[in-house]
Amino acid sequence: MxxxxxxxxxxxxxxxxxxxxxxxxxxxxxxxxxxxxxxxxxxxxxxxxxxxxxxxxxxxxxxxxxxxxxxxxxxxxxxxxxxxxxxxxxxxxxxxxxxxxxxxxxxxxxxxxxxxxxxxxxxxxxxxxxxxxxxxxxxxxxxxxxxxxxxxxxxxxxxxxxxxxSPADRALTERVEELAATRAGAVAAHGAELRRIERDLHDGTQAHLVALSMRIGLARRAYDSDPESARKMLDDAQDQAEEALADLRHVVRGIHPPVLTDRGLVGAVRALAASSGLEVGVTAEGLADGPEDDGARAPAAVEAAAYFVVAEALSNAAKHSGAGHAAVELSHTPRLLRVRVRDEGRGGADEGRGSGLLGVRRRVAALDGTVVLTSPDGGPTVMEVELPCAW
Structure with missing residues (x-):
């Protein structure tokens, strides 16, 4: 009572x-x-x-x-x-x-x-x-x-x-909030990428070009009085120019890998697999295997995102998982490009312990895609990505 x-x-x-x-x-x-x-x-x-x-x-x-x-x-x-x-x-x-x-x-x-x-x-x-x-x-x-x-x-x-x-209004609100968070992540990822490019250009290419300019200047001064020393300086200058070109190619590959343009997504992924240090099987369903292939080809931004997803997943597998084998699966539907990377390593991948996986998620979210990472202790680690695209 x-x-x-x-x-x-x-x-x-x-x-x-x-x-x-x-x-x-x-x-x-x-x-x-x-x-x-x-x-x-x-x-x-x-x-x-x-x-x-x-x-x-x-x-x-x-x-x-x-x-x-x-x-x-x-x-x-x-x-x-x-x-x-x-x-x-x-x-x-x-x-x-x-x-x-x-x-x-x-x-x-x-x-x-x-x-x-x-x-x-x-x-x-x-x-x-x-x-x-x-x-x-x-x-x-x-x-x-x-x-x-x-x-x-x-x-x-x-x-x-x-x-x-109403359910429609609630769904619209959630979608707006999701897009706002995605935009914030994309802006952060873009800023980090610009800083990386600036750092690579400053510490690598610019340093080599400054050294190159100095050696050419010294060679010009020594040319009349000591031709042998001038010739050695020019040889060193040529080495510096080649190093500067190598650094510049590295920066360009970080923006949009030329191999994507030359060989398409499947060919670029196979090149990644061959250089990963792992035994990697690559399967592709209905995708172009080169610029002359008649298969489907996604827009350049989508291909680049898929390429970097595979690159990050294979790099993590080679460095941290202890796996000797990995598998990459590429497939598409009329509206999606799907990427699945699996390694048989020790598992335990955590987005909070590094920027690589977080960068992948932000890059994919910027294209309105989804990332699902499964990595229990003891493995396997599976990363599944879906990227919306019009073929």
Whole structure:
């Protein structure tokens, strides 16, 4: 009886706050109507976004109240009203689906909020009398007091149903959040790649070119007085030029490997397999095996991403897994390029212990692809990647 009474008291407080929101709702609806009328007359267009912002504050209070009663958060996502010109803010206020849901809730709350509160207030004294006698004389559990929390749960359920986004809106919101995270990862990956290229050019190619320029200058000075020394300096300069070219080729391969252009994805992956230090089997289903092959060929960006996925997976297998064998599978559907790399090593691959796997995930996410890495202790390690593409 005591627990039932405490629950009923808590429900009455909840419904009392809901009744207060119902009264606030009358004022908010009136404010929206005034703002809408003023907007139609143009002179008061700036009132509408502020009126909608007031409705949002009231709806947020209801979301918190409903979440406190039910223990589950009430989701909500909105178009911002503080960005852009006045026309943009008015358009966002009118077209935002969340605004329409909140206005529908506000109008409904002015009815069911008061009705359920009055019903609870009428039920509570009757429940006290009946359950007091029922529990005191018959030693039975209360039967009417639990109905008061039931009314509060009904009110919370109605608010949740009206304020929660539809499945389509929720899917759109999740997709927008996913794309925002993907964009942030792509920007980070792009910045890291630019820094790597800058570092490689500064520490490698530029250093060799500076040394080359100095040796040519010394050779010019010594040419008339000491031809033999000048000839040796020119030989050294030629070696420096070749080293600079090698470094430059290394940088270019990191941007877009020329082997992809020359041999296609399958040929480039086979070249990776041959130089990996592992025994690697490569299978390809319906993909071009060179520039002259009639098989399907993905866009250059997709091929480059797939190439770097295989390169990172084979490099990790050779360095860390202890495996002697690996397998690479390439296949495609009308809308996807699939890459699967498996090694029979010790497993335990962890994205948090290095930047390579994280870089792969960001590179793939930038193309709206997916990465699934499975690497239990003891192996095997399997990386499966799907890249959307139009063939």
């Amino acid at each position: 005591r627990q039932a009474l405490r629950n009923a008291d808590r429900a009455l407080v909840h419904l009392l706050v809901g009744a207060g929101l119902s009264l606030v709702g009358y004022l908010a609806v009136a404010l929206v109507l005034v703002a809408l009328t003023a907007s139609l007359l143009v002179i008061g267009a700036g009132m509408l976004p502020e009126a909608v912002r007031t409705v949002r504050r009231v709806a947020d209070a209801e979301r918190r109240r409903t979440a406190a009663w039910s223990g589950r958060a009430v989701p909500g996502s909105r178009v911002p009203l503080d960005e852009g010109t006045l026309v943009v803010r008015v358009r966002n206020a009118v077209t935002d689906p969340c605004t329409r849901r909140e206005l529908a809730w506000l109008v409904s709350q002015t009815v069911y909020g008061l009705v359920l509160f009055y019903a609870a207030m009428a039920l509570f004294p009757v429940a006290l009398l009946v359950d007091g006698v029922w529990c005191g004389l018959a030693r039975r559990r209360p039967v009417l007091l639990p109905l008061v929390p039931g009314l509060a749960s009904l009110e919370a359920g109605l608010s949740r149903a009206l304020l929660s986004p």
